[in-house]
Amino acid sequence: MLRVDAIDVAYGYAHVVHRVSLGVEPGEMVFVVGRNGAGKTTLLKTLAGFLSPVRGVIDFDGRQVQGMTAEALARQGMRFVNQDKKVFADLTVKDNMELAAYACGESLDQAVERLIGMYPKFASFLEKKAGNLSGGQREILLIGRALVGEPRLLLIDEPTEGLAAIVIEDIFRILRGMKHKISSVIVEQNLSVVSRLADRILIMKEGEIAREIADPAEIADVAALESWL
Amino acid sequence: MFDTILYGLTIGAILYLFSTGLSITFGTMHIINFAHGMIYAIGVYLFISLLPLLWGSFPLSLAVAVAAMLPLAYLVERFVIRRLYGDGIDYAIIATYAILLIGTDLIKLVWGSGPKPVSDPIGIPIQILGTTVQTYRVVVFICAVAVFVALRMFFSRHVIGKIVVAALKDRDGVRSLGLDVNKYFSIVFVIGSGLAVMGGVLYAPITVAEPYMGFHVLLLAFAVVIVGGMGNLTGTFFSALGLGQVIALTGRFYPAGADTMVFVVMTLVLLKEPIVDLLRRLVGKHGIGNFS
Numbered sequence: 001m002l003r004v005d006a007i008d009v010a011y012g013y014a015h016v017v018h019r020v021s022l023g024v025e026p027g028e029m030v031f032v033v034g035r036n037g038a039g040k041t042t043l044l045k046t047l048a049g050f051l052s053p054v055r056g057v058i059d060f061d062g063r064q065v066q067g068m069t070a071e072a073l074a075r076q077g078m079r080f081v082n083q084d085k086k087v088f089a090d091l092t093v094k095d096n097m098e099l100a101a102y103a104c105g106e107s108l109d110q111a112v113e114r115l116i117g118m119y120p121k122f123a124s125f126l127e128k129k130a131g132n133l134s135g136g137q138r139e140i141l142l143i144g145r146a147l148v149g150e151p152r153l154l155l156i157d158e159p160t161e162g163l164a165a166i167v168i169e170d171i172f173r174i175l176r177g178m179k180h181k182i183s184s185v186i187v188e189q190n191l192s193v194v195s196r197l198a199d200r201i202l203i204m205k206e207g208e209i210a211r212e213i214a215d216p217a218e219i220a221d222v223a224a225l226e227s228w229l
Numbered sequence: 230m231f232d233t234i235l236y237g238l239t240i241g242a243i244l245y246l247f248s249t250g251l252s253i254t255f256g257t258m259h260i261i262n263f264a265h266g267m268i269y270a271i272g273v274y275l276f277i278s279l280l281p282l283l284w285g286s287f288p289l290s291l292a293v294a295v296a297a298m299l300p301l302a303y304l305v306e307r308f309v310i311r312r313l314y315g316d317g318i319d320y321a322i323i324a325t326y327a328i329l330l331i332g333t334d335l336i337k338l339v340w341g342s343g344p345k346p347v348s349d350p351i352g353i354p355i356q357i358l359g360t361t362v363q364t365y366r367v368v369v370f371i372c373a374v375a376v377f378v379a380l381r382m383f384f385s386r387h388v389i390g391k392i393v394v395a396a397l398k399d400r401d402g403v404r405s406l407g408l409d410v411n412k413y414f415s416i417v418f419v420i421g422s423g424l425a426v427m428g429g430v431l432y433a434p435i436t437v438a439e440p441y442m443g444f445h446v447l448l449l450a451f452a453v454v455i456v457g458g459m460g461n462l463t464g465t466f467f468s469a470l471g472l473g474q475v476i477a478l479t480g481r482f483y484p485a486g487a488d489t490m491v492f493v494v495m496t497l498v499l500l501k502e503p504i505v506d507l508l509r510r511l512v513g514k515h516g517i518g519n520f521s
Contacts (some may be wrong), residue, residue, distance in 0.1 A: 050401060074407035086402055088395035095391050102388050103406040145406065 001026050001183050002047070002078075002153055007056030007066070009039075009046045016042045018207045019056070024153065027180045031194045032187045034204035035229055040187040041083060043204070044155050047185065048080035049073040060153070074103070079146035083157035083187075085138040087145075089131025093122060096130050096145055104149025115144040118174055136167030143174060147182075154184040160193055168193065191222045203228050231360040233481045234474065239366040239435065241473020242373030246428030247446050248453040248465050249380065250421020256397050256460020257414045258314055263325040264305050265425055265450075266443025267332030272298045272426030273438045274340050277347060287350035295426045302422030306415050329443055336440040347433035369431045376424060377466045384462065393417050397460060449476075449488065452495040 002024040009017035017039045024030050032040050045051045047058060049070035058066040065073060070080065088096050094112060101111040116123045119140045125133065130141060139159055146154055159175070160168045172193050178184060179197065188194050194201060201213040203225075211228055213219055247269060254262040276294035283289045305328060313321045351365040384390035396403040396410045403410050429442070436442075449472070457468030472491050480487035 048405065050404075070401065070404045071407050071409050074405055080405045082402065082405070086399050088391075088399060088402060090394055090398065091391055096395075098388060099392055099395060099403070099408070100406050102392075103408045149407075 001028075001061060002185070003057075003059040004047065005057040005059070007046065007053035007058065009042050009051055009053050011042075015054075016207050017046065017053075020204075020207075020209055021056075022185075022202060022209065022212075024183050024185055026152075026183055028183055028199045029175070029179050029197055030185050030200045030202060031198040032185060032202045032204055033189065033191065033194060033225070033229065034210075038204040039207040040204050041157055042207075044080070044157050044185065044187050048078065048155050050080070074151075077149075077152040079151040079154050081139075081142045081146050081154065081156040081159065083161065085135055085142065085162075087130040087133065087138045087141050089129065091130055092127050093130050093133070093141060094126040096141060097148065100145040100148035106149050111144075111148045114147065115141070118144055118147075118177070119170065134167070136163045136170060139163065139167075139171060140174060143171075147178075150182075152183060154178070154182055154186075156184060156186045158187055158189060160188065160190045172196065191225045195220050195222045195225060201225070231358050232362055233477050235357070235360075235362050235366055235370075236480075237474035237477030238370045238470060239473070240476050241470035242370045243428045243432040243435075244446075244449055244453050244473055245373050245466050245469035246376060246424045246431070248450040248457070248469055249376075249462060250418070250425045251447075251450050252454045252457065252460055252462060252465045253417050253421040254310070255454060257393065257417065258310060259318070260310055260313060260321040261318060261325070261451075262310060263322065263447060264309065264328035264332070265325075265422065266447040267329045268298055268302050268305070268422045269425040269429040269446060270336060270438075270440065270443035271301070271332055273429040273433050273442065274336055274345070276426075276430045276433065277340075277345050277438055280347075291427065291430045294430060295423045298426045299419050299423055302419050303415060305422075306418040310418070311411060311415075329447075333440050333443065340440075342440060344437040344439040346437045349434045365434060369435075372427075372431060373466075373469075376427075380462060389413055389416060449491055452491045455495050456498045 004020060004022045006019045006021050007017060008015060008019060020043060022030070032043065034040050042051065046053055049065070049068050049072065052067050056066065057064055060073070060076065060078060065076070074080070088099065091099075094108075097111045097115055098108050101108045112126065122141070125137070130138065133141060143156065143159070159171050163171065168190065175186070175197055198219050201219055202209050203211040203213070218224060247265070251262060251265050254260055254265070272294050275297055276290050279290040279293050280287070283293065309324055309328065310321070313324055349363060349365045351363070351368065353364050354361045355364050355367070357367075384394050392403060392408060392413045396413065400410050453465060453469045453472055456472060457464030457466070472494060475490050475494055476487045479490040
């Protein structure tokens with residue numbers, strides 16, 4: 001579904017991602033882990049079309065997409081959920097979903113129904129300004145928004161960052177519900193979540209993929225994962 | 230006194246119609262658009278030319294002038310403003326100011342340099358609170374209020390308005406849904422330009438059309454947008470009405486200072502934070518307590 005071949009990404013003269021290659025199969029949940037500054041977010045933003053690689057190839061569904069705009073990639077079925085939990089704060093929860101539904105021609109009722117199915121508490125928050133939601137609710141709204149129109153690949157940046165343990169479990173439940181149904185690349189620091197959900201883990205260090213872990217026993221071993229960081 | 234207040238409301242209404250487009254362009258693209266003055270001035274001259282061709286019908290000529298200026302506004306946005314997006318505010322100022330100069334020279338070339346008066350299309354005075362006022366001025370104010378209400382509804386209820394509201398704060402968030410933000414910014418840019426033409430045409434019977442009319446209104450509109458908050462459409466409305474009163478009341482007692490007083494108010498708004506900060510420091514320094 002997604003093939004990335006030796007991409008380099010730079011901010012001006014500062015090279016942040018070096019010759020990164022990876023692949024994602026249909027329904028696969030791939031986690032990218034690493035310390036701050038390892039280049040994880042830059043990699044995800046490049047895949048999503050917000051940055052262009054200086055070299056290398058990104059192939060999505062058999063089509064070279066490097067250099068395509070973020071909105072064009074979103075229309076092709078690749079959706080990005082940002083790290084800063086930034087929703088459309090001046091609009092209501094329902095309005096947030098309306099924009100997502102409008103973008104992909106899905107009915108608003110269907111989009112809202114899916115959101116409530118994912119997180120029933122939203123049934124009473126629909127007319128609430130999205131800016132008044134908690135951090136966890138904002139993250140769930142962002143994921144709900146990204147799932148409108150049934151995308152084929154979800155790119156999620158640090159979904160549990162800065163959230164309380166109880167909310168992390170809500171996010172975990174939602175991500176587990178997506179597993180095997182939709183492909184995803186998720187940047188995540190919470191290794192407990194990673195070890196319980198990942199089909200494959202990519203460990204990034206200094207802009208490179210330092211190690212790839214696909215063995216379920218290795219994935220489940222949080223202490224071993226920690227030692228790789 | 231009431232006629233002065235009504236005059237202030239009329240001037241405020243015109244300033245609001247013109248400033249809305251400027252405020253939208255700054256809020257969405259962070260660009261100071263001098264070309265807005267060109268759209269406004271050419272729109273008015275076009276209206277003056279259309280008036281005799283369209284059986285002297287003011288509303289019809291206004292509608293056709295606004296409609297005719299929309300493609301030109303789109304071309305300015307698509308081929309000048311959008312190319313300057315993200316290139317720094319100075320390039321935008323130079324390029325759009327050049328367009329304003331070209332537009333002004335075009336007016337002089339086509340219509341001549343002399344002022345062109347437009348007669349009051351209603352010409353009937355009415356009595357309000359014991360004062361005789363021109364009905365036309367009341368109609369201009371009502372038009373501005375109607376536009377304000379319509380824009381509020383557009384931005385809060387129509388999906389395109391909601392997209393623009395969302396993109397004002399989170400452009401990348403809108404892009405990540407698959408929506409081409411530029412397309413929606415173009416739509417509101419063109420709406421803002423249409424309102425500028427409408428403001429110019431409505432103002433023509435109160436003043437006269439002249440080639441540099443775009444320059445004069447631009448300066449006042451920048452003050453409106455700064456006082457109201459750049460990109461804040463509700464703030465722009467109340468700022469325009471407030472500064473309209475400043476012009477009218479100053480003009481009543483000291484006509485030479487009418488426009489100047491607008492910039493005094495603008496400067497006070499800009500200096501509000503430093504003045505409050507200075508007072509806080511002074512009060513703190515002398516141990517009087519906290520100033521708030």
